[in-house]
Amino acid sequence: MILDGKACSEQRLEILRDEIDESGLSPHLATVIVGSDPASQMYVRMKHRACERVHIGSVGIELTADATTEKVIASVRQLNEDPEIDGILVQLPLPRQVETGRVIKAVRPDKDVDGYHPVNLGLLFSATPRFAPCTPRGIMTLLAANRIPVAGKHAVILGRSVDVGRPMAALLLNADATVTVCHSKTRNLADVTRQADILVSSVGKAHFVTAGMVKKGAVVIDVGINQLNGKLVGDVDFAAVSSIASAITPVPGGVGPMTIATLMENTFQAAKERACGSVW
Numbered sequence: 577m578i579l580d581g582k583a584c585s586e587q588r589l590e591i592l593r594d595e596i597d598e599s600g601l602s603p604h605l606a607t608v609i610v611g612s613d614p615a616s617q618m619y620v621r622m623k624h625r626a627c628e629r630v631h632i633g634s635v636g637i638e639l640t641a642d643a644t645t646e647k648v649i650a651s652v653r654q655l656n657e658d659p660e661i662d663g664i665l666v667q668l669p670l671p672r673q674v675e676t677g678r679v680i681k682a683v684r685p686d687k688d689v690d691g692y693h694p695v696n697l698g699l700l701f702s703a704t705p706r707f708a709p710c711t712p713r714g715i716m717t718l719l720a721a722n723r724i725p726v727a728g729k730h731a732v733i734l735g736r737s738v739d740v741g742r743p744m745a746a747l748l749l750n751a752d753a754t755v756t757v758c759h760s761k762t763r764n765l766a767d768v769t770r771q772a773d774i775l776v777s778s779v780g781k782a783h784f785v786t787a788g789m790v791k792k793g794a795v796v797i798d799v800g801i802n803q804l805n806g807k808l809v810g811d812v813d814f815a816a817v818s819s820i821a822s823a824i825t826p827v828p829g830g831v832g833p834m835t836i837a838t839l840m841e842n843t844f845q846a847a848k849e850r851a852c853g854s855v856w
């Protein structure tokens with residue numbers, strides 16, 4: 577089975593647009609981009625386009641590549657105080673001179689729709705999530721939409737980054753999976769990955785996951801976005817692994833679209849929580 581993230585995200589966006597229209601709310605997302613990295617600009621454009629589709633208002637703050645940490649934080653603080661804005665997304669990565677951790681901590685947790693603020697990560701790891709990071713939460717949605725059971729399964733995650741691997745582990749654990757997280761120091765990697773009922777790869781290396789690393793019938797989720805010979809590919813050798821896996825995400829058209837749909841869902845959630853005066 578191909579886990580079609582594009583189709584799933586289209587469905588989610590349609591449902592969300594109807595929910596927003598019926599709610600009478602007017603959610604707003606603000607994006608902050610620093611510099612003119614083409615990939616970051618493309619991601620921000622895609623997020624604004626998704627906002628339009630679901631009737632979320634959006635504003636974009638653009639800062640020059642030489643912006644200081646203080647300048648980025650000042651923009652974030654302005655958005656924190658703006659009553660029109662429900663969600664704030666700072667596009668990562670930030671230029672080297674900007675202290676990413678300080679910028680993320682400056683975002684008000686109740687507007688942190690990216691889910692990276694330590695308060696939101698702490699809530700996620702305490703099994704009481706408010707905003708979970710969009711990529712791993714989108715993967716959970718994709719699994720649920722395809723009726724793939726998680727409870728009791730052995731999930732192996734390749735990668736331990738704060739934006740993907742770690743929150744993925746927390747979400748799968750919260751859903752009663754038995755979770756193993758692997759990284760560059762993991763020994764006998766293929767022995768570990770071959771035990772996975774659900775294998776999530778977020779390494780960022782083209783064709784890193786080969787057929788010999790996957791158990792027959794496993795569910796394989798490919799988070800990686802890599803360039804190979806001018807083509808966009810994931811971490812997984814799709815041609816070889818798709819004949820072994822019971823279900824697999826393609827790249828492109830798998831995890832990526834789910835990330836954007838989840839950002840929209842998080843923004844509507846933020847608007848609803850603010851409208852009813854939810855306590856943080």
Ligand SMILES: NC(=O)c1ccc[n+]([C@@H]2O[C@H](COP(=O)([O-])OP(=O)(O)OC[C@H]3O[C@@H](n4cnc5c(N)ncnc54)[C@H](OP(=O)(O)O)[C@@H]3O)[C@@H](O)[C@H]2O)c1
Pocket residue numbers: 711734735736737738739740741758759760761762765778779780781799800801802831832835
């Ligand atoms: N589709 C989407 O929406 C989406 C969203 C976010 C990211 N991505 C993509 O996902 C990929 C990963 O992103 P990221 O931000 O998590 O990357 P990252 O911060 O670079 O993390 C990569 C992880 O892979 C581990 N790793 C590297 N080489 C390894 C090896 N030989 N064996 C086992 N583990 C190894 C690293 O281990 P150490 O910690 O030991 O260094 C690290 O934990 C990238 O291609 C990125 O573009 C896609």
